[in-house]
Amino acid sequence: xxEMIKTRSLSACVGVGLAPSTPQxxxxxxxRVDDSRLxxxxxxxxxxxxxxxVRQYDRSVLRLxxxxxxxxxxxxxxxxxxxxxxxxxxxxxxxxCSFYTWMYRIVTNLCLxxxxxxxxxxxxxxxxxxxxxxEEALVDRMPDxxxxxxxxxxxxxxxxxxxxxxxxxxxxxxxxxxxxLKHYHGLKLRTVAGILETTEGTIKxxxxxxxHKLRTELAAVR
Numbered sequence: 001x002x003e004m005i006k007t008r009s010l011s012a013c014v015g016v017g018l019a020p021s022t023p024q025x026x027x028x029x030x031x032r033v034d035d036s037r038l039x040x041x042x043x044x045x046x047x048x049x050x051x052x053x054v055r056q057y058d059r060s061v062l063r064l065x066x067x068x069x070x071x072x073x074x075x076x077x078x079x080x081x082x083x084x085x086x087x088x089x090x091x092x093x094x095x096x097c098s099f100y101t102w103m104y105r106i107v108t109n110l111c112l113x114x115x116x117x118x119x120x121x122x123x124x125x126x127x128x129x130x131x132x133x134x135e136e137a138l139v140d141r142m143p144d145x146x147x148x149x150x151x152x153x154x155x156x157x158x159x160x161x162x163x164x165x166x167x168x169x170x171x172x173x174x175x176x177x178x179x180x181l182k183h184y185h186g187l188k189l190r191t192v193a194g195i196l197e198t199t200e201g202t203i204k205x206x207x208x209x210x211x212h213k214l215r216t217e218l219a220a221v222r
Contacts (some may be wrong), residue, residue, distance in 0.1 A: 004051060005083045009076050012058040035099040043091050050090065056081055057103055064104065067180060068111040078114070082107045097194055104195045108177055115173040165216035175210035178203055 035056075041049035061082060065075035085106055093102060168176060174196075181192045189207070193200045 001047065001087055002080070002084060003049075005054060005080050005087075007057050008054050008083075009062065009079045012062045012079070036095065037099050038149045039090065039093060039095070039099060043093070052088055053086075053099065057100070058083075060100075061103055061107055064107050065111060067184060068108070069114065074114065078107060079086055081108055085110075101191065101194050105197065108181070108195055112173050112177060116175075149184060149201065162213075163218055170213050173209050175206055175213070178206045179210040179214075184208055 031195045036079060038049045038053050062075055064081050065078040066072055069078060086103060171179065181187045189203050190200050193203045
């Protein structure tokens with residue numbers, strides 16, 4: 001099973017790349033085979049049913065991990081650990097939430113644990129290391145294909161993105177996760193609350209703090 005998950009993670013990378021660094025709106029899950037049936041079959045020992053669950057959610061899980069960790073390598077580790085944990089604990093799944101929410105909860109908690117342990121790391125959540133050893137913002141890897149793109153506008157855009165990166169650094173790991181789940185993945189507050197196993201009111205307060213910090217940091221950027 002571990003080898004299958006590793007193989008799926010490499011396959012999922014082909015269609016993921018670094019796209020999660022771009023904000024998404026109206027984030028929607030693709031049409032899926034009935035999760036409940038697959039889960040029940042997997043709980044009864046049908047490994048092919050669990051493999052189908054992995055196939056259906058692999059890209060979504062990897063996208064979330066890349067976005068939160070800011071590194072494809074770290075995201076692959078989270079991906080594998082998340083699905084192995086799901087496989088190990090599948091019998092404890094009681095259908096009180098969707099499998100989608102359950103998987104996002106596992107991934108988010110794993111990312112939070114890693115980020116808290118590495119809170120003193122030199123590079124922030126939105127950067128990666130280039131082959132030349134340079135620190136680079138993931139958003140800078142996204143090409144601008146718009147017809148109006150020009151060097152001056154690109155320079156201005158990079159300045160704004162750099163300001164956003166610096167502002168995001170000011171957020172706590174939990175604030176960052178809430179902000180990104182809401183604004184980058186387009187999830188509703190009640191869904192974010194379900195993922196983080198807290199109340200919608202708590203998520204609203206966390207999002208308010210995160211937004212206030214970002215507005216304060218970006219106030220000079222016009």
